[in-house]
Amino acid sequence: MALSGAVRAARGRCARALSSAVPPGAGATRGAGATRGTGDTIFALSSAPGRCGVAVIRASGPGSGAALRSLTGSPEPPARVMALRRIRDPQSAESLDRGLVVWFPGPHSFTGEDCAELHVHGGPAVVSGVLRALGRLPGLRPAEPGEFTRRAFAHGKLDLTAAEGLRDLIGAETEAQRRQALRQMDGELGRLYQRWSHALTQALAHLEAYIDFSEDDNVEEEVLNQVRVTVRALLHELRGHLRDGRRGELLRGGVRAVIAGPPNAGKSSLLNLLCRRPAAIVSPTAGTTRDVLEVALDIGGYPLVLSDTAGLRQATDPVEREGVARARARLCQADLVLAVLDATSVPPTPVALGAALAALEPPPGTPCVLVLNKADLLGGHRASPSATGAQGPPATLLSCKTGEGLEALLELLTQQLAQLCGDPLLGSPSLTQSRHSRHLGACAAALERFGDLGDSGDLAVAAEQLRVARRELGRITGHVGAEDVLDIIFRDFCVGK
Numbered sequence: 466m467a468l469s470g471a472v473r474a475a476r477g478r479c480a481r482a483l484s485s486a487v488p489p490g491a492g493a494t495r496g497a498g499a500t501r502g503t504g505d506t507i508f509a510l511s512s513a514p515g516r517c518g519v520a521v522i523r524a525s526g527p528g529s530g531a532a533l534r535s536l537t538g539s540p541e542p543p544a545r546v547m548a549l550r551r552i553r554d555p556q557s558a559e560s561l562d563r564g565l566v567v568w569f570p571g572p573h574s575f576t577g578e579d580c581a582e583l584h585v586h587g588g589p590a591v592v593s594g595v596l597r598a599l600g601r602l603p604g605l606r607p608a609e610p611g612e613f614t615r616r617a618f619a620h621g622k623l624d625l626t627a628a629e630g631l632r633d634l635i636g637a638e639t640e641a642q643r644r645q646a647l648r649q650m651d652g653e654l655g656r657l658y659q660r661w662s663h664a665l666t667q668a669l670a671h672l673e674a675y676i677d678f679s680e681d682d683n684v685e686e687e688v689l690n691q692v693r694v695t696v697r698a699l700l701h702e703l704r705g706h707l708r709d710g711r712r713g714e715l716l717r718g719g720v721r722a723v724i725a726g727p728p729n730a731g732k733s734s735l736l737n738l739l740c741r742r743p744a745a746i747v748s749p750t751a752g753t754t755r756d757v758l759e760v761a762l763d764i765g766g767y768p769l770v771l772s773d774t775a776g777l778r779q780a781t782d783p784v785e786r787e788g789v790a791r792a793r794a795r796l797c798q799a800d801l802v803l804a805v806l807d808a809t810s811v812p813p814t815p816v817a818l819g820a821a822l823a824a825l826e827p828p829p830g831t832p833c834v835l836v837l838n839k840a841d842l843l844g845g846h847r848a849s850p851s852a853t854g855a856q857g858p859p860a861t862l863l864s865c866k867t868g869e870g871l872e873a874l875l876e877l878l879t880q881q882l883a884q885l886c887g888d889p890l891l892g893s894p895s896l897t898q899s900r901h902s903r904h905l906g907a908c909a910a911a912l913e914r915f916g917d918l919g920d921s922g923d924l925a926v927a928a929e930q931l932r933v934a935r936r937e938l939g940r941i942t943g944h945v946g947a948e949d950v951l952d953i954i955f956r957d958f959c960v961g962k
């Protein structure tokens with residue numbers, strides 16, 4: 466069982482780690498012409514800033530080859546082969562470093578433009594010296610955040626969903642997140658939406674043919690039926706994808722789990738046990754916790770955002786009352802509830818446990834795990850983990866004091882997380898962004914309107930609904946009028962990617 470503690474610790478993010486392969490030009494769907502790139506040549510440090518063994522500086526655009534020549538004083542090396550070169554300041558001819566350079570002539574590069582990479586020693590003075598030298602070359606300027614990827618998108622090297630996958634891959638902190646992001650970056654989600662878009666295009670073409678030619682009796686009624694069948698099948702698939710239970714989004718953003726229970730049940734002790742540090746104050750005084758405390762965890766490869774909350778009771782102290790109100794508010798937002806009870810205070814019968822759980826008023830329909838804490842105080846009288854009965858939530862005995870039952874709890878949590886997030890490698894790729902669900906929802910609504918028109922409906926209106934549906938799909942992949950979302954998507958990238 467992997468429990469790697471808090472994983473959101475500040476950490477250098479970089480466009481690509483040195484051991485990774487060249488990002489693929491997956492999902493290339495826009496008309497990508499062979500190009501040396503037009504306009505500015507951009508450059509940036511692509512590895513994480515700070516002192517490191519090797520730093521990667523990247524350039525993209527028509528001036529990349531000339532830049533490489535001036536900094537090395539020699540012709541570009543053969544394409545996509547690393548070469549050792551002395552790197553010098555072209556103005557002063559002073560040597561800056563000795564490093565590896567790579568030349569990626571367009572269109573076979575990440576951006577589709579001519580690109581160059583300089584792998585230099587990762588000292589701040591070396592990096593700033595090389596960046597300064599590049600900045601003095603005519604036509605070169607520092608890149609904006611996400612500008613390399615944006616150029617790759619513009620040259621059809623990847624579609625928007627793949628770009629979002631790449632952004633998520635750089636942000637992935639757990640294994641399951643990485644798997645999902647990689648799958649999306651490889652273009653699987655984009656291909657699914659493309660397939661739907663093609664099906665719609667075909668249906669639309671048939672419908673238009675029917676509208677134009679049916680009077681000549683050249684086009685059979687059967688064509689119209691086929692269009693209806695296609696649209697119905699598509700709507701069915703789309704609804705299934707939307708019903709996905711927010712799996713992909715949960716995996717991407719982390720499952721919000723809330724620890725709730727009566728005062729002194731050991732809620733804060735549980736948080737500390739799971740994050741393996743004394744993050745929350747633990748004391749024998751009931752009503753110790755007031756503020757909501759949050760830690761990010763990796764449980765079995767799944768991301769969990771765990772909140773400790775105030776003990777739920779009718780508090781008289783105004784500060785504690787506010788704590789209880791905050792606890793209830795947080796509980797309402799939970800994707801998963803960890804209900805903690807003091808095992809010595811509740812008889813281990815389904816009725817008693819059910820009543821104790823109901824008293825916490827967990828949000829209806831939200832999955833729940835019942836943790837019967839302080840098992841060390843039970844002596845011989847052990848509640849069986851199925852004490853809540855077949856209908857109740859899964860329950861497990863735990864002692865935060867001795868650690869007894871921790872493995873079983875982690876197992877149970879992993880099961881719950883796997884159910885909530887799904888296996889990112891199985892089945893059709895998951896919906897990962899609210900942006901996608903919005904467009905897919907609009908697409909489904911248009912298809913429903915198409916269906917509602919029925920046999921007697923106006924065919925021109927029906928055709929318009931198919932056009933609306935197709936446009937919404939195109940917005941997801943970036944094939945249609947996505948200019949407004951481009952800024953938002955690429956802004957979240959780091960400089961150098």
Ligand SMILES: Nc1nc2c(ncn2[C@@H]2O[C@H](COP(=O)(O)OP(=O)(O)OP(=O)(O)O)[C@@H](O)[C@H]2O)c(=O)[nH]1
Pocket residue numbers: 726727728729730731732733734735746747748749750751752753754755774775776777838839840841842863864865866867
């Ligand atoms: N014997 C025993 N004591 C425990 C266990 N877990 C917690 N305690 C003790 O129970 C008391 C309350 O623990 P907390 O973690 O502060 O409980 P809480 O639910 O966060 O309490 P509030 O924040 O006040 O609602 C402390 O004295 C803990 O040391 C356990 O497994 N066994």
Ligand SMILES: [K+]
Pocket residue numbers: 728729747748749750751752753754
């Ligand atoms: K306490």
Ligand SMILES: [Mg+2]
Pocket residue numbers: 732733734745746747753754773774775776
């Ligand atoms: Mg507490």
